[in-house]
Amino acid sequence: MAQAYDAILLVSFGGPERAEDVMPFLKNVARGRNISEARLKEVAEHYYHLGGRSPINDHCRALKKALEDELARRGWRLPIYWGNRNWHPFLEEAIDEMVKNGVRRVLAVVTSVFGSYSSCRRYLEDLTRAREVCGAVTLEIDRLRLPFNHPGFVAAMVDRVREAHEAAKKAGFVSINLIFTAHSIPVAMAAGSPYLTQFEEASRLVAEAAGFTTWRLAYQSRSGPPHVPWLEPDILDVLRSIAEKERAAAVVVAPIGFLSDHVEVLYDLDVEASTLARELEIGFFRAGTVGTHPAFVAGLCQMIEERLDGRSERRAIGRLPACADVCPVDCCPPS
CATH class of the missing domain: 3.40.50.1400 (Rossmann fold)
Structure with missing residues (x-):
């Protein structure tokens, strides 16, 4: 089956997986944002209260596996990589791996629901920066639309x-x-x-x-x-x-x-x-979050299919149009 992309890249926020990683992780999050050390220590206590481990990476592993299985069931055979903004595996690690494997064009699935600078455009900027750091300037990375009304x-x-x-x-x-x-x-x-x-x-x-x-x-x-x-x-x-x-x-x-x-x-x-x-x-x-609910996983795969074959129906419900595949140049500026 012909497809427009060589791979899928799951892009997420990242989180620590042990207590000693909490402060280094939070300093990555706060980089360039003028957040005080006292505030970082306050937020760190939230992580320590929950054992010093964020569940977000486990969620990404589960979502990656669910997407792989559902796409394979639909007849699509392409690898799914995973990179984070603030903790391992970093975006640079994922991009290095893709380049090593000969990937040329990637569809990025950002783990956000609604569009804003911090939830969408910032990720696109981070992807561009990571690609430049890796020397992968010819690697094409497009973003999957956000799922708020799918x-x-x-x-x-x-x-x-x-x-x-x-x-x-x-x-x-x-x-x-x-x-x-x-x-x-x-x-x-x-x-x-x-x-x-x-x-x-x-x-x-x-x-x-x-x-x-x-x-x-x-x-x-x-x-x-x-x-x-x-x-x-x-x-x-x-x-x-x-x-x-x-x-x-x-x-x-x-x-x-x-x-x-x-x-x-x-x-x-x-x-x-x-x-x-x-x-x-x-x-x-x-109420729980969507996580790997079968309807949500199937919905993400439907949106991925839109971009893979260019023929699948672009599905959205409600009063607003579906999120754009390509953001306008002036979309979602930082405050």
């Missing part, structure tokens, strides 16, 4: 929300609030990107398909200085607001802006938010 992503999130909703109902709660979360970003960064509109649309698609008539949006994992405006409300403030208005309420919190249950999801929601919910005496039920 039916596979939506179906997987609907299943996760329904599972948490059923758990809340079985626990005896009648008043159940659905809250979608995404990583907060600076307001100035959001203003130059489709981040908020894609977050709103994906949440609407999932909520309505899961049978909800009302839902809320919240943000988590803010990391910037206090004087810089970031997207709000924070998930903790939303929980306080619900507790003030309702007694014996419960929340289903769906981290729709994340593809896997990594440290920011596990600590910010399963530790901080759930602890606050107990203090406020409201039920807390956390």
Whole structure:
């Protein structure tokens, strides 16, 4: 079967796999961002609380295997490489390996849901920089579109929300609030990107398909200085607001802006938010991320097929168009 690419490159954020790697990893994350040592040590405690190991690399290994299996089932035989922005295997390691194996044209699958500088364009810049560092300037790297309104992503999130909703109902709660979360970003960064509109649309698609008539949006994992405006409300403030208005309420919190249950999801929601919910005496039920849900994996493979054969249907649902395959030159500037 003829194909337009020699390989797939899974591109992710990266994370430490042992406690002694936590601070070196965080210094990589903070490089060029003027983040204080005190703040890095504060974030490091989140990792130590969870054993000093981020689950994100294990998720990438599982997603890589799932994509390999599904693409093979569909008749596509091409290698999948994996490189991270901030920890091993670094992007440079993946590019060196591809060049050594004679790869000439690559389709990059970035593990982001919504478009912004930090979640998309920054990865493209890092890929360009890594390619130059490796001396692989003739290696072509294109990006797969982001999945926020692909039916596979939506179906997987609907299943996760329904599972948490059923758990809340079985626990005896009648008043159940659905809250979608995404990583907060600076307001100035959001203003130059489709981040908020894609977050709103994906949440609407999932909520309505899961049978909800009302839902809320919240943000988590803010990391910037206090004087810089970031997207709000924070998930903790939303929980306080619900507790003030309702007694014996419960929340289903769906981290729709994340593809896997990594440290920011596990600590910010399963530790901080759930602890606050107990203090406020409201039920807390956390929906899973899409992970390697079969519908999501199939959806990614459908999007990959669009680019491999140029004939497959470009699928998207809802009110917004599918994310562009090639970003405009002025897309998603840094704040």
